[in-house]
Amino acid sequence: MKLAVISCIHGNLEALDAVLSDIDRQQVEQIYCLGDLVGYGPYPNEVVEKIRSLDIPICQGCWDEDIVEGLNACECSYPSQLSEKRGRLAHEWTNQVIHPEVRDYLAQLPMTLKQQNLSFVHGSPNSQHEYLLPSMDGFAALERVLSAGADVLFCGHTHVPYVRELENAVLTVTVQQPGQADAQQQFTAPLKRIVNAGSVGEPRHGRPNATYVLYDADTTQVALREVPYDYQKTCAAIVDRGLPAIFAWRLAQGMEFAERADDPSHVCQR
């Protein structure tokens, strides 16, 4: 069975249409979406309606949560103070234009999706706000996949696609307790993978093209897809519709300059 996994569309209808057209050409049987339908981009309602019309299973992203519950997360909603300031502007704009039925839809989205040995989350199994970066400690990354009860953990949130394979894990624990003999336990794990779907609507890999992933459940092959589209139309719409021009600049660059995560392992304590 061939899957397509998309994430982080962020109100970018042009990019979403381009990705869906590309998916149509790939003989995909099922599409999954990892959330963040809204935020930063000019067409939040339209993006949600398109996803809903296609009956795409979707888990809730951090932006979706923030629109539903308000910005009551701790500062980790944003990776830095600069991005927080900009993000608040985008949140206020989105909050004003979002339709009530769209907000209701986002509110009922699940935190995670599961299909057999595949798990789908926005950030991590712990939180929509946790970044699973390719550089994070390998054992910690392995823990995330295992905690999801999966062989492959699909995630988004970072806006940069990657595949990480974790294999040959060996871990030994020796337990000492008063009045008891020492006990030793060895832990091993088969191949596990984290697949980050990147971002459809707000890429940060250095180019403005949309990204998503294809996964063949029969062969376990993963393909990272990069899809060019007319991003200038989205940039123009960002400005025309009253969003801060910085988001248009950022989209055109395909980067998150000055907004790299200060502490990607931080998890919201709110």
Place this chain on the structure above:
Amino acid sequence: MGQWAIVSGIEGNLAAYEAVLEDINQQPHTVSDLYILGDVIGLQGSNQALLQRLQSPHSGEPNLHICIGWWEEQCFSLHGLSGLPDAPELMAQFGGDGVQRLWGSVLREDVQWLRSLHFGFHELDCLLIHGSTVSYADELTPNTPPITLCDRLIRADANTLFCGRSGLAFECQVEPTQLRSTVITLDGSHEPQEQEKTPRRVVGVGSVGRSPGQATYALYNPNTNAVTFKTIDYDASSNLHQLSTHSTPVL
């Protein structure tokens, strides 16, 4: 550098706490610091008396460091200060009676004092905390999956994680021996990385007040990195306790 005494789970049991202090006072090697890893209040005695005792340490006692735990969080929840309203965890475990008893046993000014306490302590290469950096409710035990113990230590960024949530006394040496990690990006495959980490450990410090008549705590020597568990039998019926102690070094 003196030893650290590390305790948890007093749960309002003043007699147990006094017994532990007396045992600490009798240690041949000086105990310079006393860490209390949460759950100072609970349903095992007079929270009011215990809190007054903590807020008024006696001269000559070790330096006192207290962080919050599960019971403190339940109190904050009841008072609408943090977490979910009406302490659902407390209700689920102890019912309405437990909720009422906790509500009636801690004065508002003491709630504010408890709110001023730390979430945990990073000292030397140790993290001292009630549960873990994931949550105050994170219960680490010898039966916790090895990969979870490993993850909590990585998050703690420490060689030793002292915790008290479980109430158990144990030491789990965690040795992540090997892991191969390969990353593929849009720009291609990167060189596989072989990962291993230095051994580190999770130490459960036991419980002072949870079991009437017997208190358990840990002694840590920062100079030798050695952990010793102490178990004290005391007369739970009065403050004039009869002491019977034994200790178990963990080598």
